[in-house]
Amino acid sequence: MAKATKKQALGRGLSALLKDPENDIQSVGDKNADKVIGNVVELEIDAIEVNPFQPRTQFNDEALKELASSIRELGIIQPITVRKLDFNTFQLVSGERRYRASKLIGLKTIPAYIRIANDQESLEMALVENIQRQDLDPIEIALSYQRLIDDIQLTQEKMSERVGKKRSTITNYLRLLKLDPIIQTGMRDGFLSMGHGRALVNVEKGKEQLALYERILAEKLSVRETEQLVKQLKAPTTKAAPTNNAELPNFVSKHIDSIKKHLAVKVAITASQTGKGKIVIPFHSKEEFQRLKKILSGDKE
Structure with a gap:
């Protein structure tokens, strides 16, 4: 005492x-x-x-x-x-x-x-010391890493030494900044985990990212389920699908993107000019089938 x-x-x-x-x-x-x-x-x-x-x-x-x-x-x-x-x-x-x-x-x-x-030293001290904290959200950490790169001109290698994190860890955080701003806000508010964000960042188109984000929230999807969705979305279209939307009748081609966005899978559509055709919806697991069934049946349970 x-x-x-x-x-x-x-x-x-x-x-x-x-x-x-x-x-x-x-x-x-x-x-x-x-x-x-x-x-x-x-x-x-x-x-x-x-x-x-x-x-x-x-x-x-x-x-x-x-x-x-x-x-x-x-x-x-x-x-x-x-x-x-x-x-x-x-x-x-x-x-x-x-x-x-x-x-x-x-x-x-x-x-x-x-x-x-001085100001630069103060910035570096503030960023490095705060990165060590456990209560920063993933986007705050990513922004701190980005500022160390932009304002202090630290390479990822130097930054790895300075903050005591693996270079791959730093890279994973920085990639989160490629997410749509709405999704970044969702992560900051705790609606998504870093695991969800890491899966979504593999989807290049912002509209597709947002479609998956909305589905994750609506269906409370796990990180693993999200990874499966992303994998299916990026999977090659089945052979039955025509290579050029121009080959399809206008009443079909103008709605393809909205169907893909709604289902979050790459559907295969064939149709003739007479109006006959078919839609093939791929699934790769029981969980994926159940998800698609809910969407198609309008089941909200």
Whole structure:
């Protein structure tokens, strides 16, 4: 208990040092910098501004209230990290949820690690530190990786070393950004898992992606079922299908795409100019047959 009190008192002492104009620390070479930089300091919350480079863009209100309640009872276990901007002015590098939760319960100060960094270093620190968090959604992580590539010019190899993830893992996240924005939003809101997203990204056409997305939600399809759907959609058309829609009568050819979209399979249609023809609907499993049966019969159960 005595150790904790001593540590807290030290943090408050450093806070007073930072508010002394004669000890305005701007670089690691300044006087008393070694006492502040890298140490935990009790900072006034009003002296801290939000980091514009923060990769997280969504904060769950209920989760923030739960965190605020925990902080009220137990205090802040892990200090936030800030960078010094100007005299007694700081910017968040990581820990925005703890910062927001602390403000929510009216705390005046918050323990913080202080770093000296330029904008690029701050961006890299914020992105790398936040990627390590467990509560970022897959799209937030993908966007963070993309920013490290675009703004820091990190190669996937270098990024793999920096964040401690396999290059293939990084590639899989980045591929999610090829999904239609509506599907990305669905992933961010928790309607789809990363597994669903990885399956859908193999579908090139946005309309087909969205058709499958709607079916996944409506029928609560598993990742495996989604993978099967994608595989069937990309499978070659059966030999019975004509190679050119122009060979089909107009009343058939103009509706082929809507039929494929509705069923989410590549149907084979043959028809003569007299109006006779047939539709072949392929399926490759019992589950797929049941899915098609529901669609064709209009069964919503």
